[in-house]
Amino acid sequence: MSFPPIRPELAGIEPYGAPQLDVPVQLNVNENPYGPSPACVADIAAAVSEAATGLNRYPDREFTALRTALASYLSRDTPHGVRPEQVWAANGSNEVMLQLLQAFGGPGRTALSFAPTYSMYPEYARDSLTRWVAGRRESDFSLDLDVARDLVKSEQPSVVLLPSPNNPTGTALPPEAVSVLCEAAGDGLVVVDEAYGEFRREGVPSAVELLPEHRNLVVSRTMSKAFAAAGLRLGYLAADPAICDAIRVVRLPYHLSAVTQAAALAALRHEKELLGRVDELRAERDALVVWLREQGLEVAESDANFVLFGRYADRHAVWQGLLAHGVLIRETGPEGWLRVSVGTPAEMTAFKTALTDVNGERA
Structure with missing residues (x-):
């Protein structure tokens, strides 16, 4: 056995992560380009300072106040409302997803999605020893519902992962797709990952509306994108309370620190401000x-804060050319495609100028 004794299926694998490069225009990880106001920063600092006085004690294991605030926020997307016992939170939606796979996946069980999709999903499956199955999307990155339903019925996955809007394509799912797959999954969970949900176009509903109709539906969100809080690391979900109870079994003790809870609650108090740029970013997109x-x-049609575009015979050369012009985007998705985050008007101008130059150099 070689040292260190890593699991054989992990040997030689590069860890997940986009390039972190110091360039003038960074449009590669779908961050919100607008930071919090001084007033918001001051409120977060005061809340964290107050929390720091009790750091000798463990935090509220059930993060009751935060769940209540998140339930109130989610209730605006559904006439049915969301109760605190339906809400779970963790350190980013990444941890939320991993906890779901730990609780409902595992040896002898299957997780399923439809490619191209978020590249971390198969890693969650791998890390939880869950079998991974990926169906295919159509050429426009939508789902053929008949094909998708048949695959879910034949594989009978414990967890179906459906990002909406999809990453890296930006494609949103219609409500009927969610209902069809919830019914096809039987007792398996259908997780609609709405990390970019606040950026969806007018008239595109949230899957939160469907929670009363499907007990196996889970809708996840994050504060990283629309709330301009990527550095906070706070993701959450809404689901049947029994699903939240099951996740408690696999969570690490006191997994949400007192500092994280305090900062997230303060950020939610500034919801109007932090979400105030969403309309601008939609228009820019x-x-x-x-x-x-x-x-x-x-x-690709986009309901997110990024755009997938192509196709290039050598996308890496285009990516490299943009980098040489001081613009960093993401080389991801299907072969030939590139993804750019939506930034400020000045950043978008810089991107357009650079891409025009790069395309001209390659013509």
């Missing part, structure tokens, strides 16, 4: 889609 198409590029 839609304008970017139009512009990219005017350049003769293929562009």
Whole structure:
């Protein structure tokens, strides 16, 4: 046995992560480009300072106040409302997803999604010793519901992962797709990952509305994107209380620190401000889609704060060319495609100028 004695299936694997490079325009990890105001920062600092006086004690294991605040926020997306006992939170939606796979996946069980999709999903399955199955999306990155339903019925997965909007394509699911797959999954969970849900176009509903209809439905969110709090690391879900109770079995003791809880509650108090730029980012995204198409590029429909575009015979050369111009985007998704986050107007201008130059150099 070689040292260190890592699990054989993990040997030689590179850890997940986008390039972290110090360049003037960073549009590669779908961050919100607008930071919190001085007033919000001061409120978060005061809340953290107060929490620090009790750091000799463990935090509230059930994070009761935070669950109540998150339930109130989610209730705005459904006439049925969301109760605190339906809410669970963890250190980013990544930990939420891993806990779901730990609780409901495992040896002899299957997790399923439809590619192209978020690259961490198969890693959650791998880390929880869960069999991974990936169906395929259509050429426009939508789902053929008949094909998807048949795959779910044949595989009978314990967990179906459905990002909406999808990452890296930005594609949102219609409500009927969620209902069809919840019914096909039987007692298996259907997790609708709405990490970018606040950026969806007008008229595109949240799957939160469907929670009363499907006891096996889980809807996850994050404060990283629309709330401009990627550094906070706070993700959460809404589901049947029995699902939240099951997750308690696998959570690490006191997994949400007192500092995280205090900072998240303070950020939620500034919801109006932090979400105030979402409409601007939506408009910037839609304008970017139009512009990219005017350049003769293929562009996926997006309900997120990023846009997938292509196709290039050598996408890495385009990525490298943009980097040389001081613009960092993401080389991800299907072969030939690139993904750019939506930034400020100045950042979008810099991206467009750089891409025009790079495309011209390659013509």
